[in-house]
Amino acid sequence: MLGPPGAGKGTQAERLARRRGVPRISTGDILREAVQAETPLGRAARAIMDAGRLVGDDVMVGIVRERLERPDATAGWVLDGFPRTVAQAQAFDRMLDRTWPVAIISVEVPEHALIERLGARRICVKCGWSPPPGVTECERCGGQLVRRKDDTVDVVKERLRVYLRDTQPLLDLYHEQPGFRTVDGDQTPDAVAADIAAAVASVVGANS
Numbered sequence: 001m002l003g004p005p006g007a008g009k010g011t012q013a014e015r016l017a018r019r020r021g022v023p024r025i026s027t028g029d030i031l032r033e034a035v036q037a038e039t040p041l042g043r044a045a046r047a048i049m050d051a052g053r054l055v056g057d058d059v060m061v062g063i064v065r066e067r068l069e070r071p072d073a074t075a076g077w078v079l080d081g082f083p084r085t086v087a088q089a090q091a092f093d094r095m096l097d098r099t100w101p102v103a104i105i106s107v108e109v110p111e112h113a114l115i116e117r118l119g120a121r122r123i124c125v126k127c128g129w130s131p132p133p134g135v136t137e138c139e140r141c142g143g144q145l146v147r148r149k150d151d152t153v154d155v156v157k158e159r160l161r162v163y164l165r166d167t168q169p170l171l172d173l174y175h176e177q178p179g180f181r182t183v184d185g186d187q188t189p190d191a192v193a194a195d196i197a198a199a200v201a202s203v204v205g206a207n208s
């Protein structure tokens, strides 16, 4: 699932994964967990993430390769936040089993809406859930809602800049592929989820 920061990828990737019964693999979550656990990866990634920049391609490709080999990923997955550069996309392409259809969903949201959304975004300190506006406590685990460290105005601007420079070119690469679909992300979460489900079903079938 592709889209700029604030497009609702995380929430939508989770909904889609639940609907299809496959794991959601979020490289941002994997990195945030590593930062919290203070692993060597987390220590190396922290400053890069806090600045809104991208962690190195080799590291990210290694993380995803390892994750896709885990047993729960054998029947499919929803990837959220990867690939984010052309080099990652090329490495990912070599990882994929050609016999499987892959839906590439681009969630599109105008820039002014992204900045607004990211400014208002809160996530659960315990489980990472991101609630709709107006919710004050995590509905999943009761945890406290906090701002993400990289959702400050300056870092948001940097993340959007990095997105336009490094990730947007992927759309040119992908839009020729048969599994590529765009979805209007500037609708209610339910409407976006329905459009994504339909787009995915049109590529991989309703139940595969």
Ligand code: AMP
Residues within 6 Å of the ligand: 005, 027, 028, 029, 031, 048, 049, 050, 052, 053, 054, 055, 056, 060, 080, 081, 082, 083, 084, 088, 150, 159
């Ligand atoms: P996200 O939760 O997807 O917005 O990711 C949060 C941060 O993690 C990004 O701003 C990057 O610093 C880092 N990150 C996540 N995925 C990738 C990736 N595929 N390549 C490089 N950095 C990444």
